[in-house]
Amino acid sequence: xxxxxxxxxxxxxxxxxxxxxxxxxxxxxxxxxxxxxxxxxxxxxxxxxxxxxxxxxxxxxxxxxxxxxxxxxxxxxxxxxxxxxxxxxxxxxxxxxxxxxxxxxxxxxxxxxxxxxxxxxxxxxxxxxxxxxxxxxx
Numbered sequence: 244x245x246x247x248x249x250x251x252x253x254x255x256x257x258x259x260x261x262x263x264x265x266x267x268x269x270x271x272x273x274x275x276x277x278x279x280x281x282x283x284x285x286x287x288x289x290x291x292x293x294x295x296x297x298x299x300x301x302x303x304x305x306x307x308x309x310x311x312x313x314x315x316x317x318x319x320x321x322x323x324x325x326x327x328x329x330x331x332x333x334x335x336x337x338x339x340x341x342x343x344x345x346x347x348x349x350x351x352x353x354x355x356x357x358x359x360x361x362x363x364x365x366x367x368x369x370x371x372x373x374x375x376x377x378x379x380x381x
Contacts, residue, residue, distance in 0.1 A: 271369070272362040283358030287345040290365040294338065297369050301326050314339040321372075331371040338368055 271290050279286035291314065298317035299309050302324065310320050318335035321327045327335075341361055345353055 270362075270366045272359060272366050275362055276359065279358035279362060280355045283353040283355050284345050286358045287342060287353070287361050290362050291338065291342040294335070294365050294369055294372070297372050298327075298335070301372060314342070325376055327372055328374075328376045331368065331374075331376075334364075334368045334371060338364060 271293060275286045275289055278289065295314055295317060298314070298321055301321055302309050302317065305324060305326055307320075307324060309317070311317060314335050318327065318332040322329060322332040338361075341364075345358075345361075
């Protein structure tokens with residue numbers, strides 16, 4: 244009986260902890276806002292690295308070995324493993340194109356506003372990566 248009483252005492256505190264929502268992670272667009280003002284290309288490259296890490300973590304958390312490097316290879320592997328949707332994979336491919344334009348100085352006049360838009364796209368794509376591909380209700 245003593246164990247049951249102890250558990251009953253701890254139950255309200257445990258329930259309160261479960262009901263408390265986790266604080267949301269800061270968005271890249273907020274976190275890298277100052278960087279985007281000072282060095283738009285740096286902000287773009289940093290955001291791309293974060294998305295790459297997000298995909299690699301997704302694959303590793305599913306207990307698979309990361310087979311390649313780079314956004315497109317990681318997106319392809321995550322799609323093949325059914326960890327992301329085809330739409331999310333396409334979004335990652337689009338972000339990779341924009342990143343390459345910034346990295347190879349084809350957008351030498353990359354503005355802070357353009358970098359901020361890129362950060363917002365990466366925020367949305369990270370959100371999509373974190374969603375379950377078959378989370379339809381029904």
